[in-house]
Amino acid sequence: MNRRKFLKNATLSTAGLAVGSTLVACTKNTKSENHKSVTKQVTSLPIVIATWNVPNATAEAYKILKKGGNAIDAVEAGCKIEEADVKNQSVGKGGLPDRDGNVTLDACIMDKNGNCGSVVHLQNITHAVSIARNVMENTPHVMLSGKGAEKYAYQLGYKKENLLTKASKKAWKKWKTTSKYKPIINIENHDTIGMLAIDKNGTISGACTTSGLAYKMAGRVGDSPIIGSGLFIDNEIGGCVATGLGEEVVKTVGSFLVVELMRQGKTPQEACEEAIKRIVDKPNSDFKNFQVGYIAVNKLGETGSYAIHQWFSMTKYQDGKNENIQSKFIIEA
Secondary structure (H helix, E strand, O other): OOOOOOOOOOEOOOOOOOOOOOOOEEEEOOOOOOOOOEEEEOOOOOEEEEEOOOHHHHHHHHHHHHOOOOHHHHHHHHHHHHHHOOOOOOOOOOOOOOOOOOOOEEEEEEOOOOOEEEEEEEOOOOOHHHHHHHHHHHOOOOEEEHHHHHHHHHHOOOOOOOOOOHHHHHHHHHHHOOOOOOOEOOOOOOOOEEEEEEOOOOOEEEEEEEOOOOOOOOOOOOOOOOEOOOEEEEOOOEEEEEEEOHHHHHHHOHHHHHHHHHHOOOOHHHHHHHHHHHHHOOOOOOHHHOOEEEEEEEOOOOEEEEEEEOOOEEEEEEOOEEEEEEOEEEEOO
């Protein structure tokens, strides 16, 4: 997948019941002077959206949804496509390592009931999103980290793998010649796949997985595995996922913020724009030198995306159409 136009010129880088894929009316009563109600319609379901140009991932998720599958299965399956793609150096196997040459993965997942699971600093296991789901469904915890997460994966029957491919190792060795900690935005140095889905029943789930910031300090964790920052789902309202410089997303609890703004009545687009504005308007914000992007969907299936810098995009699969949509932004490249 081509995302080389996202992270250039900066550093650190879906109410009620829906029947099939038909339009269903969802009444939203808002009192005006003449007390008339306003009726809004659910868009065609199912729908899946994801950060970046990831048509293979959204196609896998949509295939499950089209067959009547549920949203949680769809987002897990979709994210697994990117985790297994060794050409994607920002997710799963083949991800770029930390400064010490270790590939460490972060992931989280959240279902329609608000249940969630997460793994941080996971090594030697490709499908971090699946381990996160197991944490959610089969343990009393929300998050497992490091060796504990890895041990749990082995208990589940996962096999140890070397996640550092020849290509990523070569890139790491080249970086070591200067060890200059200055990844460049819109070059494939770090990223996330975040995915949101609404199934035919109108229920929402989401997932997020990443190998994190390239050449990060050992032990660094960004926003991706943190519920409320990298991902948040409220089945009554909608969902959001984030991408970009995780530290800045964490500082504003970005995905939760977007969902709460939608709860207050903003559209997904308006909510994403406001959340980015919160980052940009912080005192002494260095936003010109980092990127953050959000995608969101509400209970009606309306979507939105917004970023600080140009070239962030969202992949959307709906009505049999799998398309990549360029996000609106603040700063033109």
